[in-house]
Amino acid sequence: MSETTAAVATGRHPIRALRRTFGGISAVGAKELRGRMRGRRAFVILTLYLLLLGGFAWMYELILAAQVGVGIGGSAAYASALIGQEIFGGLLMLITLLVVFLAPAFTAGAISLEREKQTLDMLVTTPISSLAIVIGKLLSALTYVFILIGASIPITAVVFVFGGVAPDDVIRGYIVLIATALGLGAFGLFCSSIVKRTQAATVVTVFGVLAMTLGSIFILYFWNVMASLSAGGLQGIGPIKGKAPEVIAYLNPFLAQADIICGTQTTYGAWCDRYAQIMGGQSGIIFTDNSGVSSGSGVAVPGVAVPVPAPGFAVGSDTTGGGFAVAPAPVTAFGVSRDAFWPKTVIAWLVAAVAMIALSIQLVSPTRRWRPHRPGRRRKDAAP
Amino acid sequence: MSAIVRTDGLVKRYDGTLAVAGIDLAVEPGEIFGLVGPNGAGKTTTMRILATLLRPSSGDAEIAGWSVTRNPDEVRRVLGFMPDVFGVYDDMKVWEYLDFFARCYGIPPAGRRRMIGDLLELVDLADKREAYVQTLSRGMQQRLCLAHALVHDPQILLLDEPASGLDPRARVELRELLRELRSLGKTILISSHILPELEELCTSVAIVDRGQVLAQGRVADIERRLRFGAVLRVRVLADDEGLDAAVAHFEADPDVASAMRLEDDTIELAFRGDDAAAARLLAAAVSDGLRIVTFARAASDLEELFLQVTATDREPVLLA
Numbered sequence: 001m002s003e004t005t006a007a008v009a010t011g012r013h014p015i016r017a018l019r020r021t022f023g024g025i026s027a028v029g030a031k032e033l034r035g036r037m038r039g040r041r042a043f044v045i046l047t048l049y050l051l052l053l054g055g056f057a058w059m060y061e062l063i064l065a066a067q068v069g070v071g072i073g074g075s076a077a078y079a080s081a082l083i084g085q086e087i088f089g090g091l092l093m094l095i096t097l098l099v100v101f102l103a104p105a106f107t108a109g110a111i112s113l114e115r116e117k118q119t120l121d122m123l124v125t126t127p128i129s130s131l132a133i134v135i136g137k138l139l140s141a142l143t144y145v146f147i148l149i150g151a152s153i154p155i156t157a158v159v160f161v162f163g164g165v166a167p168d169d170v171i172r173g174y175i176v177l178i179a180t181a182l183g184l185g186a187f188g189l190f191c192s193s194i195v196k197r198t199q200a201a202t203v204v205t206v207f208g209v210l211a212m213t214l215g216s217i218f219i220l221y222f223w224n225v226m227a228s229l230s231a232g233g234l235q236g237i238g239p240i241k242g243k244a245p246e247v248i249a250y251l252n253p254f255l256a257q258a259d260i261i262c263g264t265q266t267t268y269g270a271w272c273d274r275y276a277q278i279m280g281g282q283s284g285i286i287f288t289d290n291s292g293v294s295s296g297s298g299v300a301v302p303g304v305a306v307p308v309p310a311p312g313f314a315v316g317s318d319t320t321g322g323g324f325a326v327a328p329a330p331v332t333a334f335g336v337s338r339d340a341f342w343p344k345t346v347i348a349w350l351v352a353a354v355a356m357i358a359l360s361i362q363l364v365s366p367t368r369r370w371r372p373h374r375p376g377r378r379r380k381d382a383a384p
Numbered sequence: 385m386s387a388i389v390r391t392d393g394l395v396k397r398y399d400g401t402l403a404v405a406g407i408d409l410a411v412e413p414g415e416i417f418g419l420v421g422p423n424g425a426g427k428t429t430t431m432r433i434l435a436t437l438l439r440p441s442s443g444d445a446e447i448a449g450w451s452v453t454r455n456p457d458e459v460r461r462v463l464g465f466m467p468d469v470f471g472v473y474d475d476m477k478v479w480e481y482l483d484f485f486a487r488c489y490g491i492p493p494a495g496r497r498r499m500i501g502d503l504l505e506l507v508d509l510a511d512k513r514e515a516y517v518q519t520l521s522r523g524m525q526q527r528l529c530l531a532h533a534l535v536h537d538p539q540i541l542l543l544d545e546p547a548s549g550l551d552p553r554a555r556v557e558l559r560e561l562l563r564e565l566r567s568l569g570k571t572i573l574i575s576s577h578i579l580p581e582l583e584e585l586c587t588s589v590a591i592v593d594r595g596q597v598l599a600q601g602r603v604a605d606i607e608r609r610l611r612f613g614a615v616l617r618v619r620v621l622a623d624d625e626g627l628d629a630a631v632a633h634f635e636a637d638p639d640v641a642s643a644m645r646l647e648d649d650t651i652e653l654a655f656r657g658d659d660a661a662a663a664r665l666l667a668a669a670v671s672d673g674l675r676i677v678t679f680a681r682a683a684s685d686l687e688e689l690f691l692q693v694t695a696t697d698r699e700p701v702l703l704a
């Protein structure tokens with residue numbers, strides 16, 4: 001056995017260190033996947049998930065066919081496109097909902113279970129780095145989530161039968177899904193490493209997810225309603241001035257998906273309406289009541305539109321004239337000039353994921369807390 | 385010979401309480417070194433510092449020349465650690481368990497397969513290779529955990545309470561296994577509050593209480609140096625009156641601090657003298673006509689030693 005020890009002799013060579021880290025990640029990842037994929041459970045979940053998605057898409061199509069056929073006139077192609085867009089929207093939201101709850105659920109026990117089962121000590125006394133432990137756990141949990149996401153692509157592709165949705169839209173939706181899965185997976189892992197018990201970690205994770213999704217929507221909606229209170233032709237007389245900071249919405253994947261779905265709609269559609277209602281002026285579309293800006297020539301109400309409107313800020317009315325005016329903004333390929341919101345969500349989740357992974361690594365490491373690894377140097381210990 | 389494990393003024397504070405208050409240990413290569421002390425003495429804290437799981441508040445420890453604070457990675461490579469409480473992963477087979485840890489140590493695939501076979505042979509689990517880890521008995525899990533600490537062929541083994549929760553047979557098997565490992569040239573550091581299991585096994589011990597080393601060295605050396613005396617148990621063949629007379633006889637001896645008749649009619653003597661004095665005491669008793677059936681030291685020497693060392697000007701220490 002001694003020759004094997006010689007083979008793993010220590011080295012600070014960067015390539016060797018990198019190879020060691022990858023070796024550690026694959027060791028942890030393989031071990032985790034082995035446990036996760038063993039037995040029938042993983043495949044039963046996948047089957048149920050696909051049945052759910054397929055059933056939903058089918059039933060939603062039936063509903064829409066009934067409604068669109070009766071309600072809206074126009075060409076058959078237009079009606080078909082409308083159905084395609086709505087199915088796309090519904091499916092994307094449903095998959096997002098599943099990912100939002102499954103990704104952190106798979107990682108919320110990753111570290112705390114090791115603590116509870118008292119296996120973490122044995123793991124961290126091996127030369128495997130905390131980075132390899134954290135990344136290995138995250139990747140193995142996400143592998144399964146990515147399998148779920150990937151398996152849904154054929155079902156989502158059904159929308160191409162109806163039209164109204166371009167492949168780019170689908171790709172965007174999946175980019176948001178993947179970034180969200182990564183970010184929320186990292187969030188679950190972070191909760192798992194900071195909260196000692198798995199049960200508590202799961203509760204914290206669920207509340208965190210609810211705060212990021214429902215919570216942020218509610219706060220935005222509240223803010224915008226308060227800010228747009230009006231009386232006697234005067235807007236912005238509510239207790240809150242100005243528009244809600246967009247940052248609140250950054251980590252909300254549902255708003256990002258609504259933004260993407262809105263992007264498919266050539267005319268002002270249902271998802272844009274929902275999106276704009278929550279985001280207020282953020283979408284670049286502000287709807288005011290008739291008395292506010294009937295002329296559409298501009299808004300001189302403090303706090304709502306002036307002095308610094310967001311790029312692509314728009315003013316319009318949804319009841320008079322059926323159209324809206326849009327301020328200078330990039331024109332996308334889909335005819336709706338708007339400031340895309342979804343890339344901000346993707347970037348925000350990637351940044352958050354990196355931050356939470358870094359924190360998790362610190363929390364897993366037994367001796368290297370809150371300091372960068374500097375071999376050969378000693379930390380001044382802050383003894384109480 | 386230079387020490388392979390050395391601690392130097394090791395101190396660990398937890399929120400103001402001192403768990404380890406300046407422990408200096410020196411373990412030479414090839415030894416089986418016992419860390420003995422009551423619960424809460426600081427054994428596990430010391431072990432965890434040596435295993436790089438805890439950072440000492442002050443002081444340092446060196447393992448095979450590497451500092452546990454400055455070179456934890458190097459220490460982890462020369463050290464096999466078995467914690468006092470440990471769990472096993474669910475949904476994992478015995479060979480996968482060892483394979484996982486071997487991968488963590490970066491052992492190439494070619495060496496892993498053979499090494500796992502050898503190790504399972506060593507800890508007598510070869511027929512459990514394909515069994516799920518959670519189905520093993522406690523003793524088997526303990527042996528598997530020991531095997532996990534050996535996957536990288538470390539020079540030094542740290543075993544924290546390895547025999548706790550084992551039945552007597554498993555304990556004997558563990559002892560045999562540790563002897564075998566010693567014969568393979570490994571230095572073994574073992575902690576326990578169950579003394580008899582260490583007494584037969586260890587070449588040296590350190591007695592620890594309240595975060596400090598009270599005595600350290602070879603068992604016989606410590607005994608000779610401290611010379612604490614012993615408890616002697618004597619069985620005398622006599623009737624009720626005769627026994628009382630025997631107690632009075634022993635109490636008269638200058639080396640006997642006290643003599644007491646126990647419920648099973650044996651007489652217990654708190655004895656201050658050395659072996660020569662004990663021989664003289666026995667000879668005197670026999671020549672006085674006492675019909676002595678047995679005459680022996682009561683507890684195991686180490687246990688006795690331990691009780692005395694840890695009880696000096698303190699409350700008596702109860703051993704679990």
